[in-house]
Amino acid sequence: MKDPLKDKLTSAFDGIQIQPADRNQISITANKESILSVLSLLKSNGYNHLALISCVDWIEEKRFELVYILSAYMEKDKHFTDMEKTNIILKTSIYREKPQFISAIPIFENAEPYEREIHELYGIHFEGHPRLTPLFLEREYKTPPFRKDFDTRKYVSDVFDPIPFVGKKADKR
Amino acid sequence: MQMIEMILSPLLALIIGIFFLGLSRKIMARIQWRYGPPITQPVIDVIRLFSQKSVSHGKLFNLGIIFSLAGSLVLVLFLPLAQICPLSGSGGMLVILYMMLLAPLGIALSGGESANPNTSIGISRKFILALGYEVPLLLILLALMTHYKTISIVHIVSIQQNTGWAFVSLPLLLSGIAYVLILPAILGIRPFEVVQASQEISSGPMAEYGGPFLALATIQHALSLFIGIALFVNLFLGGAGNLLIFFLKMLVVFVLVLFVNAALPRLRIEQAVKYLWRWPTLLAFIGMIIVLIVRR
Amino acid sequence: MDRNQLIKWLKAPAKMGHKYSLHAVYFCTGCGIIEVPPSITARWDAERFGVLPVATPRQANLFLITGYVSVKTLRAIIRTYEQMPEPKYSVGFGSCPINGGMYWDSYNTIKHLDKYIPIDGWIAGCMPRPEAIFVAVTHLWTLIDKDMADGYKRYRDHYQAYRANQEHALGKLEWPPLFSNETKS
Numbered sequence: 001m002k003d004p005l006k007d008k009l010t011s012a013f014d015g016i017q018i019q020p021a022d023r024n025q026i027s028i029t030a031n032k033e034s035i036l037s038v039l040s041l042l043k044s045n046g047y048n049h050l051a052l053i054s055c056v057d058w059i060e061e062k063r064f065e066l067v068y069i070l071s072a073y074m075e076k077d078k079h080f081t082d083m084e085k086t087n088i089i090l091k092t093s094i095y096r097e098k099p100q101f102i103s104a105i106p107i108f109e110n111a112e113p114y115e116r117e118i119h120e121l122y123g124i125h126f127e128g129h130p131r132l133t134p135l136f137l138e139r140e141y142k143t144p145p146f147r148k149d150f151d152t153r154k155y156v157s158d159v160f161d162p163i164p165f166v167g168k169k170a171d172k173r
Numbered sequence: 174m175q176m177i178e179m180i181l182s183p184l185l186a187l188i189i190g191i192f193f194l195g196l197s198r199k200i201m202a203r204i205q206w207r208y209g210p211p212i213t214q215p216v217i218d219v220i221r222l223f224s225q226k227s228v229s230h231g232k233l234f235n236l237g238i239i240f241s242l243a244g245s246l247v248l249v250l251f252l253p254l255a256q257i258c259p260l261s262g263s264g265g266m267l268v269i270l271y272m273m274l275l276a277p278l279g280i281a282l283s284g285g286e287s288a289n290p291n292t293s294i295g296i297s298r299k300f301i302l303a304l305g306y307e308v309p310l311l312l313i314l315l316a317l318m319t320h321y322k323t324i325s326i327v328h329i330v331s332i333q334q335n336t337g338w339a340f341v342s343l344p345l346l347l348s349g350i351a352y353v354l355i356l357p358a359i360l361g362i363r364p365f366e367v368v369q370a371s372q373e374i375s376s377g378p379m380a381e382y383g384g385p386f387l388a389l390a391t392i393q394h395a396l397s398l399f400i401g402i403a404l405f406v407n408l409f410l411g412g413a414g415n416l417l418i419f420f421l422k423m424l425v426v427f428v429l430v431l432f433v434n435a436a437l438p439r440l441r442i443e444q445a446v447k448y449l450w451r452w453p454t455l456l457a458f459i460g461m462i463i464v465l466i467v468r469r
Numbered sequence: 470m471d472r473n474q475l476i477k478w479l480k481a482p483a484k485m486g487h488k489y490s491l492h493a494v495y496f497c498t499g500c501g502i503i504e505v506p507p508s509i510t511a512r513w514d515a516e517r518f519g520v521l522p523v524a525t526p527r528q529a530n531l532f533l534i535t536g537y538v539s540v541k542t543l544r545a546i547i548r549t550y551e552q553m554p555e556p557k558y559s560v561g562f563g564s565c566p567i568n569g570g571m572y573w574d575s576y577n578t579i580k581h582l583d584k585y586i587p588i589d590g591w592i593a594g595c596m597p598r599p600e601a602i603f604v605a606v607t608h609l610w611t612l613i614d615k616d617m618a619d620g621y622k623r624y625r626d627h628y629q630a631y632r633a634n635q636e637h638a639l640g641k642l643e644w645p646p647l648f649s650n651e652t653k654s
Contacts, residue, residue, distance in 0.1 A: 136541075137540075137577065138539075138540040138541045138544070138639065138640075139540055139577070139638075139639075139640070141576070145576045145577070150576070152574050152575065152576045153574045155576050156573075156574050156575070156576065156580070160579065160580050160638070161580075163581075163634050163637050163638065164584070164630070164634070165581070165583070165584055166583075166584065166587075166623070166627045166630045166631055166634065167587070167623050167626075167627050167630075198516070202514070202516060202517075205510075205511050206511045207510075207511050207514040207516065207517070208514050208517045209514070209516060209517060210516045210517055210519060210521075211517075214489075214490070214519060217485075217486055217489045217490045217519065218486075218490045218492075220482050220483065220485075220486035220490075221483070221486030221487055221489075221490040221530070222486075222490075224482075224483035224486055224487070225530070225554045225555065225556070226554055226555060227527065227554045228527075228554070371523070371524040372524075375524035375525045376523070376524045376525060376528070379525075379528070380524070380525045380527070381525070381527055382527060382528065383525075383527030383528055383553075383554045384554045387527075387528055
């Protein structure tokens with residue numbers, strides 16, 4: 001990562017931590033209030049592609065960790081620059097009780113399906129998202145199924161196992 | 174005598190058509206280094222399909238497929254199979270030209286009733302393809318009619334029996350080549366398999382057919398294979414004196430067409446029409462002009 | 470074709486037709502679909518058994534469910550099965566449709582497929598080799614010979630129970646019942 005960008009980030013935001021995570025990967029941890037401004041600053045400094053938004057459930061620390069993965073588009077007729085090889089992993093934490101967060105759609109429009117998926121699987125409500133309707137799941141779940149306190153075995157034994165077999169097979173069992 | 178011929182001719186056409194279907198599956202399998210199904214596989218399929226029940230989508234859905242099959246069967250009556258030609262006195266090539274459109278029309282009526290989007294795409298492709306090959310076909314038939322000074326297909330065959338095949342007589346050579354070029358389109362096989370493209374539009378007009386409807390559609394397909402090749406054999410390869418030679422000529426043409434089918438991928442519909450309206454039409458047009466000049 | 474075969478053909482042509490002309494609709498639910506292309510192309514050639522992949526369920530009479538079944542695909546599977554004309558045979562391929570396989574505690578995967586549609590035969594394994602498809606086909610032939618491949622009859626007889634199970638898993642179904650209420654049980 002370019003040093004001027006590091007200076008810009010540390011000078012503009014309080015409590016931001018920047019460390020190299022792996023080869024060609026940089027991990028940035030920011031406060032949840034400043035995440036949109038960090039995203040727009042990174043975008044204006046060349047990291048113009050939002051690859052993924054993911055979420056981690058830290059149940060013991062009572063927080064969700066949202067992970068934004070950013071990279072840079074390669075310009076045509078050029079070799080890879082250092083910046084284009086680099087991925088940025090931007091992390092932030094939010095409270096686990098009644099989780100709410102701001103939508104990143106004003107900055108990256110392709111955040112829409114990722115936020116919809118996270119809302120469906122983790123139950124995080126994104127303010128400013130136009131349609132937080134179900135994307136993948138067919139059934140309705142009381143706890144969103146990707147949370148750590150969702151007991152899949154209990155759910156399966158409660159919902160799918162009581163369904164009876166049909167016909168002769170049912171008489172045998 | 175004519176009554177016997179009336180029964181015999183469609184029966185022969187059915188047997189030869191179904192045999193060709195089985196043969197095509199076997200030969201395609203051997204070309205692709207597979208063992209292939211038994212040669213009676215289409216018969217087994219048709220027996221199985223007739224014993225199944227299928228949903229119907231309305232009256233026109235039932236009638237259209239019968240209409241299409243009937244059109245093909247009537248068309249067979251106008252084609253001379255060696256010496257057998259029950260309706261030789263009437264019609265001629267103009268009737269054949271009109272009747273060739275009946276089969277697609279029936280399938281279109283029937284498929285349109287089912288309101289399946291794949292079916293509508295298939296039907297529109299079928300008519301666009303028909304539009305593509307009808308133009309060169311018309312020019313070729315005009316050249317033939319002008320050269321032999323008759324519209325009766327029986328006369329054309331009998332003249333060729335005396336003077337040699339039209340395909341090797343010099344003024345009609347270009348028309349013959351044009352006919353060879355459009356033959357895969359008339360038979361609806363690759364590279365012009367756009368109508369029943371099962372990988373893109375799930376077998377097109379056949380998408381809603383099941384059970385007896387699919388059996389009738391299979392028989393109609395067999396008949397259309399027979400008609401396309403028999404027309405070529407009659408018009409350009411001089412027909413035949415007896416049934417065996419006629420069958421052998423058809424077999425040679427069919428196997429050659431199958432090799433084309435095995436070797437080439439499917440064209441898109443606009444590529445197909447572009448091709449059909451360029452090279453075959455050009456050749457047919459030049460062929461017709463040559464015929465007109467020679468005749469004068 | 471030997472003499473026994475000929476006698477069978479003359480006695481029950483429809484049954485022999487169903488036996489030797491299995492047009493299959495492959496439902497690509499999971500990893501099992503990887504095994505299907507080699508089995509229908511030059512390496513193993515399913516067409517010599519009369520098994521031919523077709524594009525639409527209306528033309529098919531063999532339904533091969535290859536791989537795990539999520540709740541969302543179950544909806545499509547039921548619709549496909551109900552569209553096939555009778556008699557129809559269904560085969561579950563791989564251990565996932567049998568009892569869940571490695572998805573036995575998944576929140577969104579159906580464990581026993583035969584609770585929702587009748588299955589005539591199973592191919593166990595994770596994944597079964599393509600030869601297993603042919604073993605299954607020859608087994609299906611003997612089942613059809615003995616009139617034991619009666620999944621479609623079971624579906625008709627126990628339709629209310631099957632429909633109740635489907636509604637239990639999927640919530641309300643948006644298509645009308647295939648059979649009306651007067652069929653037994």
